[in-house]
Amino acid sequence: MKPLRTRKTKKTPEPEISQPSASDIEQKNMPLCSSVAENLITFQGIYSNCADFDYRELIIGQDQIPVLLLFIDGITDEQTINQNVLKSLMNIQCSKLDVSGSNSIEMIKNVFMEIGSIKEISTIGEVSEAILTGNVGLLLEGTTKALKIGTKGSEGRIVTEPVTEGVVRGPREGFTESLRTNTALLRRKIKTPSLKMEKFVLGSCTMTEVNIAYLEGTVNPKVVAEVKKRISRINVDSVLESSYIEELIEDNSFSLFPQIEHSERPDKIASGILQGQVAIFTDGTPFVLLVPTMVFQFLQSSEDYYDRFIYASSIRLVRFIFLNFALLLPGLYIAITTFHQELIPTPLLVSITAAREGVPFPTFVEVLIMEVTFEALREAGIRLPKSIGQAVSIVGGLVIGDAAVQASIVSSVTVIVVALTGISSFCLPSYSFGLGIRVLRFSMIFLGSTLGLFGILLGLLVMQAHLVSLRSFGVPYFAPIAPFNLKDAKDLVMRFPWWAMGERPRLFAKTNRRRQKFFMKPAPPDEKKP
Amino acid sequence: MPEKGIINTSQCIWLLFIVIASIASMQIPSILILQAGRDAWLSVLGAWFLDVMLAIVYAYMGIRFPGENFVQYSITILGKYLGRMVGILFPLFFLLVCTIVIKGLGQVINTAFLPRTPIDVILISCFFVSALIGRKGIEVIARMTQILGPLYFLSIVTLCFLVIPSAHIIRLKPQFDEGVAPFIIGTPLILVFFGVCILMAMYIPLTNRPENGFLAKFSAVSMGAIVVGLITTFSVVCFGIEDAQTMYSPGLQLSRLIHYSNYLERVEMLFLLILVGSSIVASSSLLWAFGLGIAQLTGLKSYQPLIYPGALISLVLCIVSFPSSLQHSNFIHYTYPIVAIFVQTGLELVLFAAALILHKRGTV
């Protein structure tokens, strides 16, 4: 019977999730038995009521030695097991294996097994971990050693175009849910041994594999050490998405602004690693984290680097302007129409007043109604299937907007303002950054309706103070504007051409900053200096 | 040291510039024009020169007592009790300046932005925001000034460039028509407003290169002098001295002159927004200096808990001391210069002389 919990037991901290009980640890560290039958009973005990646990007993060699293969159905590649593992074992029929001692297991490993990844293991815990991650555990009669045979293979999504970050020009592959596919996509772009990937296993139940990838020699070693330190202090039961890790390692948990960038584009992650950032891959999600992050990265899309630089710079400028619109426009509209009408040129003021004729609400209420409606429409549109989503936008845009104006519940100018704000918020390449802006927009609406332009200014000052006080893994969040650095500012609102960006950002790559030779600017042959 | 942040030289320049510019460019030009007439721009030049001279003393003291600001080295020089009595004057002076700045700011906002809102609401919100920024420490204030400082400088230069069509250089003539007396009296008047950048003594121990203290102050004061000089000169050449000396804020009036093809008429709002923003950041650095100074005098480990109480004292002072804007400008005109010259020049020169005579030196 479960003992009743008294106050005393409540006070003593006893994390049940993270630390397995003593008997569990004991069993994990227990060595294997030399008898296959006994081992089978142990594992059947461990995997009782696990329908996907499977095993295969067979007899090999001239001396008829029993062998046990343990695996979990579905996460192993059946073809590999049949054609490589079983076939090579069956082929041993005529060879003589040493009945006692570990020589035979070495022989199987070195001579017979037609498999690339193979490793000797010796405890129950290791075998258990091996089969849980999709490998086959091979146990042989007469020895306390076992083999971990790499047969990982599970049904996964194929590499497709990323849904959240589409481009017109640029690579069209996106990360998938499989960690190895993702690291392979990265390795295919950065073909140097200095690209390091270090493995962590997080989550006592999910045992999620996490890899951190960085370019040795370029990355700031302090940042790598900090990332490792923060990841190793994570002790949770589950990691199902990279956002779990993000929330457990970020600097300021209560900020509205994301301090860690994520992407499902291999080219974006590769370019980040090449300029000295650290990528964090999580098994089971296509979203890879990139640290340290500066706020201006959320305004950059990977296509900026694939278009001609003049065009890319002007697009960035547009994005920057519309970011301010998305944040400020409704607040400014309320502030100006309620407190500072004299700022509006007279003809415009006349038409705004004419449009507001017969509207029963003050501007503040009007804007608030429309903004909330818009947020609701947006939320409704995201979750629904595509065909119904279109219907929602038609109902929302046409019926609610037009009918509300016709019925003079809201003025047409308000509808224009809210629509423009909505479009502006779609200009942001980063969804997670846009969420923060959406929340802040409402505070700007409140400030603008209470203190006018002055209120908005105060809001901006507080926001700015918060932004410049943030740090992401030791890098100032608002760099390279504050603290200012001219060389890093080449890739900010402007995107300088590649031949002009000879150096990596100072804050990411402290020592190895030069990324290309000098004078890479192309010129026609006759103008070239000898 | 309660403050752990480190700033670099360019941040130090912008910090000082924001303080000078937001204090000296609002009401001061009209007072200066009242005092010095057409020679106002010469007074600005004279004050610039004197302030640079003063900066040498401050920079020297910063190097002589490495890692110490004037609150600390006044204790080192004058001993435990006398040193504390002298040292506490600096933080109190900063609180006084903060009070004056925010009160002036509140009046400008009240007239230009929110005529129907009670001024107390404006004052409270100003103090709240500047204390919030000040509490985050010197690095955050420095980064804020790095964004606002260039904006401020550029906006003033652009403003003066745009009002050139209304300027008549003939209004500057004749120079020295009342002798040199107005110039000589105007110089210390504007000097005490430039002199608020004795704040540099608080920054020098926190810079990564303390030997650049003089350079920072020199650049900041030069930029501040350019801003104030431009505003005074253009107020005179655009409005004439009779009008300019009665205006509340000539800089604001200048921006009202800008028209852009009869459509955009109220550009001064933009100018005013930048000005208000920089003044709030300037007062947050003054509050920070007050908190840090008091914390060092009493030997505390952190100064952050003192920022909000400091802001509250300043708010109360604002409300109880200046019931009307006339008292405020009278205080700025007649009382503040005497107090300021005593703290900025008198106290520091006494400390300097005492350090030389008593052979006191900081320990590295």
Add this chain to the structure above:
Amino acid sequence: MILLIALATLVIGLAEGIPLGKQGQRKELVAMSCLLGMAFLLAAGFRIGFPSPITLLEQLFEPIGKAIFK
């Protein structure tokens, strides 16, 4: 107004004081309370007709200032 100041004193005292008390920083707590008390006394003193320190400064230095400046 005095009520508002009293409220602000209380709010600041609690918001800053509780963490200080928890960390055991007695000296900081005392210094902060002194400043808050000063703010409150200033406001209360003004209420009963006590002059503010700035007015005192004004009475002391304004004659000198008026003698020098126009």
